[in-house]
Amino acid sequence: MRTTRRPGPGDWTILLAAGALVTSLWLAGPDDEGSRAEVRVDDTVVARLDLRQPGTYTIEGRRGPSVLEVADGAVRFTDSACSTHRCVASGAHRHAGEVAACLPNRVTVAVRGGAGRYDTLHY
Amino acid sequence: MRCTARLLLPLLPALLLAACGEPTVEKQRFLAMGTHIEIQTSGTGSDKAEAAIAEAREDLEYLHEGLHPWEAGALARVNQMLAATGEFTADPGTLEALAAARPLYRDSDGLFNPALGKLADTWGFHQEKPDGPPPEDEAIRSILEADPSPEDIEVDGVRMTNTNPEVQLDFGGLAKGMGVDHAVERLREQGIDHAIVNAGGDLRAFGQRGDRPWRVGIRDPRGEGVLAGLTIDGDEAVFTSGDYERYYEHEGERYHHLLDPRTGRPARGVTSVTVIHEEGTTADAAATALFVAKDDEWPRIAKQMGIEAVLRVDDEGVLHMTPAMAERLDLQKDGATTRIVELP
Numbered sequence: 195m196r197t198t199r200r201p202g203p204g205d206w207t208i209l210l211a212a213g214a215l216v217t218s219l220w221l222a223g224p225d226d227e228g229s230r231a232e233v234r235v236d237d238t239v240v241a242r243l244d245l246r247q248p249g250t251y252t253i254e255g256r257r258g259p260s261v262l263e264v265a266d267g268a269v270r271f272t273d274s275a276c277s278t279h280r281c282v283a284s285g286a287h288r289h290a291g292e293v294a295a296c297l298p299n300r301v302t303v304a305v306r307g308g309a310g311r312y313d314t315l316h317y
Numbered sequence: 318m319r320c321t322a323r324l325l326l327p328l329l330p331a332l333l334l335a336a337c338g339e340p341t342v343e344k345q346r347f348l349a350m351g352t353h354i355e356i357q358t359s360g361t362g363s364d365k366a367e368a369a370i371a372e373a374r375e376d377l378e379y380l381h382e383g384l385h386p387w388e389a390g391a392l393a394r395v396n397q398m399l400a401a402t403g404e405f406t407a408d409p410g411t412l413e414a415l416a417a418a419r420p421l422y423r424d425s426d427g428l429f430n431p432a433l434g435k436l437a438d439t440w441g442f443h444q445e446k447p448d449g450p451p452p453e454d455e456a457i458r459s460i461l462e463a464d465p466s467p468e469d470i471e472v473d474g475v476r477m478t479n480t481n482p483e484v485q486l487d488f489g490g491l492a493k494g495m496g497v498d499h500a501v502e503r504l505r506e507q508g509i510d511h512a513i514v515n516a517g518g519d520l521r522a523f524g525q526r527g528d529r530p531w532r533v534g535i536r537d538p539r540g541e542g543v544l545a546g547l548t549i550d551g552d553e554a555v556f557t558s559g560d561y562e563r564y565y566e567h568e569g570e571r572y573h574h575l576l577d578p579r580t581g582r583p584a585r586g587v588t589s590v591t592v593i594h595e596e597g598t599t600a601d602a603a604a605t606a607l608f609v610a611k612d613d614e615w616p617r618i619a620k621q622m623g624i625e626a627v628l629r630v631d632d633e634g635v636l637h638m639t640p641a642m643a644e645r646l647d648l649q650k651d652g653a654t655t656r657i658v659e660l661p
Contacts, residue, residue: 234346236347236348237347277445277446278445278446285541286541288541289534289536289542289543291534292536293346293353293355295348295352295353297348297351297352297353298445300348302346302348302353304346304355311532311534311546312532312533312534312543312546313357313513313526313531313532313533314355314357314513314515314520314522314531314533314534315515315518315533315534315535315536315543316515316518316519316520316533316534316535316536316547316555316557316591317518317535317536317538317557
C-alpha cells in the first residue's frame with residue numbers, strides 16, 4: 195500500500211537549491227560565453243562587472259584611467275592611459291577564460307562564468 | 318527524513334560538485350614577464366597551491382628582469398659588453414638562455430636567431446610602442462652582411478667572448494617559453510602534480526583536471542571566439558607566434574616583429590603558427606622559426622626541431638597542419654579550409 199506525505203521544509207530547500215543550480219547554468223549562457231568580468235589593477239580586484247548589464251566604467255590604473263564598456267554580453271577597453279592601445283585593439287571579450295590587459299596601466303579584465311567548455315584559452 | 322535533510326543541506330554544494338566529478342581547482346592571475354599570467358592547479362589544497370604559485374611567480378619576475386631585451390638589466394649589460402667585443406663575465410640567466418638557444422638556432426637553419434637584436438632595434442621594436450618608419454635598406458644590409466649568430470659567442474664557464482660587434486642578444490623568441498618551463502619546474506618541486514601555466518596565451522599544462530585531461534580553447538587569431546579545442550596529453554606546451562602581437566603601420570603598410578633573418582624584413586604570407594611540444598622553450602622558438610620559414614621549407618624545419626604538431630594559418634585564412642596536429646584539434650569554425658601537410 196503506497197503512502198504519501200506532505201513535503202517538509204528540507205524537501206523544499208533541496209528543490210529550491212536544485213532549481214537555483216539549473217537557473218544559474220542557464221543564465222551562464224550557451225557554451226563558453228561568460229557571465230561576468232573581473233577587473234584588477236595589479237593584484238587587486240577593483241570591480242566585478244555583470245556582462246548582462248550594459249554600462250561604461252572608468253578604472254583608475256597605475257598611469258591613469260582605463261575605460262571599459264559592457265555591451266551585448268561582452269566587455270572591451272574603449273580607452274586607456276597607455277601609448278600602444280593594444281588593449282583597445284583587442285576588441286570585445288565574451289568567452290569565459292578570455293583576458294584583456296592594458297599592461298602599461300596594469301589593468302586586466304578576465305571573463306568568468308559560462309559552462310566552462312575549456313579550462314584555459316590559448317591565443 | 319527531516320533530520321537527514323538538515324544534515325545533508327550544508328553539504329549540498331560539495332555533494333553536487335562531487336557528483337559532477339569536480340576537483341579542487343586553485344586559480345591565480347597576475348602580471349609578470351610583461352604579460353598576463355594565469356596559473357591554475359588541480360587536486361591540491363589552496364594553501365599549498367598558493368605557496369607554490371607564489372614561488373613560480375618569483376621565478377617569472379626574476380627571469381623577466383634578467384632577459385628584458387631593451388630595459389636596463391642583466392641582458393642590457395651583456396649587450397654592451399658584446400658590442401665592445403672581447404671577454405667578460407655574463408650573468409646566469411643570459412648563459413642559460415644562450416645555451417638553450419644555440420641548438421634551436423642550428424636546428425632551425427638559423428631561422429630562429431637570437432643574435433639579431435640589433436635588427437629588431439633598427440626596426441623600432443625595442444620600445445614599449447613599436448614605431449616606424451621602417452629602416453633604410455642600407456641599415457638592414459649592413460647588419461645582415463655581418464651575419465650575427467649565437468655561434469659568434471664563445472662561452473667558457475661564466476666567461477663570454479664575442480668576435481662579432483653586430484651581435485646583440487634578444488631572447489624574445491624563447492623567453493616566455495623558458496619562463497613557463499621554469500614555472501612548471503617550480504610547481505612540480507613544490508608537489509603540484511596537475512597545473513596549467515598560461516603566459517599571455519602561450520601555455521604549458523601537465524597532469525589533468527580531476528579525472529579528465531586539461532582542455533584548451535585556441536582563440537581565432539582573426540575573429541572572435543574559439544577556432545579549435547585541444548585536449549592536453551600529459552605534459553605539453555602550446556605556443557603561437559602571430560603577426561598581430563607586435564606591429565606598427567607606416568604609410569598604410571603593416572610591419573610586424575617576426576623578422577626573416579635572411580631578408581631582415583617581416584615575414585609575409587602567414588598570420589600565425591601554433592606548435593605543440595613537451596617544452597615551452599622549444600615550442601616558443603619553433604613557432605617563431607616556422608613563421609618565417611617559406612611554404613616549401615617549414616615541414617623540414619619542423620622535423621629538424623623535433624616538432625610534429627604544427628598549425629600554420631596563412632594570410633588567406635587557410636589552415637595548414639601536420640597530421641599530428643589535425644588529429645588533436647577539434648575544429649569549432651564552420652567553413653575553414655584545411656590542408657594536411659606531411660612532414661618529411
